[in-house]
Amino acid sequence: MIASKELEIITRQIKRTPENAITVVKYCSYGFPMVIESFPILNGKPFPTLYWLTCPFLRNEISKMESDGWIKRYEETIAKSSEFLNSQIKAHELAKKNVMDLLQDDVLRMKFIGGMGGTRNFKHVKCLHMHVAYHLGGIENPIGKSVLSKINRLECKNGICLEWSV
Numbered sequence: 001m002i003a004s005k006e007l008e009i010i011t012r013q014i015k016r017t018p019e020n021a022i023t024v025v026k027y028c029s030y031g032f033p034m035v036i037e038s039f040p041i042l043n044g045k046p047f048p049t050l051y052w053l054t055c056p057f058l059r060n061e062i063s064k065m066e067s068d069g070w071i072k073r074y075e076e077t078i079a080k081s082s083e084f085l086n087s088q089i090k091a092h093e094l095a096k097k098n099v100m101d102l103l104q105d106d107v108l109r110m111k112f113i114g115g116m117g118g119t120r121n122f123k124h125v126k127c128l129h130m131h132v133a134y135h136l137g138g139i140e141n142p143i144g145k146s147v148l149s150k151i152n153r154l155e156c157k158n159g160i161c162l163e164w165s166v
Contacts, residue, residue: 005165006033012164013054020047026136028055032161035136040099046111048118050099051137053129057156062128062147070150074125074143084142089122091115091141095134116141 002010002021010024010033011017020042026035034055040047053059078085092115103109114120116139117130125131128147135144148154 002036009033009161009164010036010054013056013161014052018052019043021052025051025138028155028161030155030159030161032159032165034058034155035133037137040102040112041108046113046118048099048112048114049130049133050095050102050116051130051133051139053133053136055155056160058132058151058154059129061151062132065147065150066128070128070147071125074128074146075123078123078125085123087142089115091134091139092119092122094139098139 002023006024007017007021010021013033018036018038020039022037022039024033024035025037026033028034032055034053036052036054038047038050038052040050053062078088095116096112096114099112100109103112112118115122116134117126119126125143128143131141131144132147133144135141135148
């Protein structure tokens with residue numbers, strides 16, 4: 001369970017309260033949440049994103065990459081490289097397994113389809129933030145790994161979340 005102080009910081013980081021957050025799975029060196037795990041059902045409906053990137057610095061850096069056309073580039077790589085595609089498929093399958101492990105109710109399990117973030121077409125790249133969150137959350141995937149390798153720093157220099165920790 002996420003402590004109320006952490007939940008307050010996460011809410012400020014992502015500008016909304018994550019109603020189904022379970023735990024923080026990755027912290028930055030300043031001790032602030034970077035990635036949270038969410039329960040895959042919210043208000044009785046599938047909530048397909050198991051891991052959420054909360055770090056405002058990383059979210060901003062990844063948004064720049066998306067604006068620069070990296071989603072299309074990764075989809076082109078998937079189309080050209082069977083090795084890259086197979087690695088992505090394995091990550092999607094592991095993500096679905098992790099969701100199924102969290103869901104004890106067979107009726108709820110039947111509602112959930114797709115892989116990371118509910119992705120059904122594994123040749124489609126939904127969002128780079130999602131791939132990084134899953135990668136940092138423990139599900140290695142080539143897109144998350146590649147995105148992180150292209151960012152100069154994996155966290156801010158000045159602990160921007162410090163302002164919210166008072």
